[in-house]
Each structure stands twice: as structure tokens, then as C-alpha cells.
């Protein structure tokens with residue numbers, strides 16, 4: 280099965296750089312969460328993966344080929360974008376039949392997918408009467424018509440109730456379990472934390488973290504340091520730390536450095552340390568920290 284390689288991907292709209300020199304990999308057999316606050320550039324990136332938006336520079340390959348060079352793209356990559364529009368008077372069955380015909384996929388695939396996505400009973404109802412959850416499932420069904428090895432899902436959890444969210448998680452795990460590369464965007468870590476193997480975090484179009492979710496959590500050190508030399512210590516630690524917050528005249532919160540390294544750097548500069556305590560932040564805190572949305576700093 281194929282993965283997705285994003286290399287140096289950049290998109291400018293006038294003076295706005297929506298996507299800025301982004302490089303990351305989406306591997307087969309895993310769910311990769313694509314995270315960032317609203318407006319960070321997730322949708323633009325995913326649209327560039329499937330040729331809806333032309334990059335300013337850089338590019339994307341899927342299984343080593345550019346989207347436009349794929350002979351039958353819907354058999355390689357399926358995409359579902361947030362707020363996908365369906366003709367409100369078409370039934371789900373008709374909608375899927377039209378897309379199956381366009382992609383050259385067999386009609387029986389439509390029936391299979393209606394069943395798989397729990398839409399069989401509502402298959403002949405006009406999509407205009409569908410709930411948000413049903414629309415999300417129809418988007419997924421459309422993306423899956425060609426049985427692609429790569430799935431790009433833009434905020435598929437939007438508007439789902441808790442039952443729908445649980446269903447979606449199990450479904451994404453199943454798709455990855457079959458060896459597919461599954462990229463799922465979200466603006467909220469909590470939505471994907473339970474299902475993601477890997478994460479790619481962007482902020483203002485730039486990559487701020489990528490890797491296994493477990494490793495990222497392990498790297499999320501926050502150390503509280505108490506020192507009468509706090510100001511000077513902050514300057515010494517700054518080049519090595521991911522971030523430092525002043526918590527008071529003698530207290531620092533140091534992000535991304537181990538306690539031992541902090542103590543060694545302080546000793547090397549003959550600065551006094553009166554206390555060192557490692558905090559284990561929640562992943563949510565780390566995410567807010569990475570995306571610059573933390574408000575308690």
C-alpha cells in the first residue's frame with residue numbers, strides 16, 4: 280500500500296502564506312492526525328494533495344507519483360472534504376452511482392458501501408434530509424468507492440454526536456488495519472487522540488511537530504525551576520528549550536528540556552537552582568503549546 284510524501288509544500292495567496300515549506304509523510308497502515316487551529320492551512324494542504332489547489336512550490340507524491348500522473352486516481356486516493364456538497368434532491372444511492380460511473384467503479388461497490396456505512400435503509404432518501412452524521416458517512420462512502428489505499432479526510436468528526444464519534448474512530452482504525460494510509464484533519468487534539476498513531480501539527484502553515492503520538496507525549500516535558508538567578512538562567516536555557524515561561528520573580532516553567540540537562544546547564548554557568556520539579560502535561564496542553572493557543576502561559 281502507498282503512503283503520501285509531502286515535500287517543501289508551499290501555497291501563497293497574495294501576501295498570505297497559507298502553507299509554508301511543509302514536509303511530512305503519511306505512512307500506510309496508520310492513522311495520522313493532521314492538527315492545527317482553524318486557518319492553519321490543513322484544508323489547503325489536503326486540497327493540494329489531490330490537485331484541487333496548485334502549489335506555489337514543492338509538491339506531494341502518492342506512492343511515488345504526483346496525483347495528476349495517477350492513471351486512475353480514485354483507486355489510489357480517496358478524499359472527503361469538510362462541508363462536501365451533495366445535490367439535495369439526489370438520494371445517497373444515486374449520488375454514489377454517479378461517482379462510481381465517473382470513476383469506473385462497479386455498481387455493486389455502491390451497495391457494499393451503503394451497507395458498510397450504515398446508509399442502506401436511508402439509501403433512497405434525498406440527501407437534503409440527511410443529518411450531519413449521515414452526510415459525513417456519505418462523504419466517506421464516496422471517498423471509498425475506488426477502494427483506495429490512501430484516505431484524506433478533512434474534519435470527518437465535525438458535527439458528530441458521541442455515538443457517531445465512537446463509530447468513526449472504530450472505522451478509521453479498521454481502515455488503517457487494512458493497511459491504508461489514513462490522514463485525518465482536526466482542529467482539536469481530543470477528537471483524534473484516541474485513534475491516531477502519528478501526528479502532524481501545523482501552525483500558520485508551518486510544521487511544528489511530526490511523529491508518533493506516543494513519542495510526542497514523551498517529549499512533552501515541562502519542568503518547574505525555582506532559582507534566585509531565574510532571569511539569567513532563562514537566558515542560558517533559552518537556546519536549548521522549546522519555550523520558557525516566567526512564573527514569578529524566581530520561578531520558571533521550562534518546556535522541552537529534561538531536568539538533568541537544566542541542572543547541568545545551570546551548574547556550567549554557576550547559577551543557583553533551589554528546586555526542580557518535572558510536570559507531565561496533558562497532550563492537550565502540549566498541543567495548545569505547540570499551536571500557540573495556550574492561554575495560561
Ligand SMILES: Nc1ncnc2c1ncn2[C@@H]1O[C@H](COP(=O)(O)OP(=O)(O)OP(=O)(O)O)[C@@H](O)[C@H]1O
Pocket residue numbers: 292295297315316317318319320321322323324466
Ligand atoms: N482561495 C483562497 N484565497 C485566499 N486565501 C485563502 C484561500 N484558501 C485559504 N485561504 C487562507 O489560507 C489560510 C489557511 O486556510 P485553510 O482553510 O487551509 O486552513 P485550515 O487549517 O483548513 O482551517 P479550517 O479548519 O478553518 O478549515 C487561511 O488564512 C485562509 O483564509
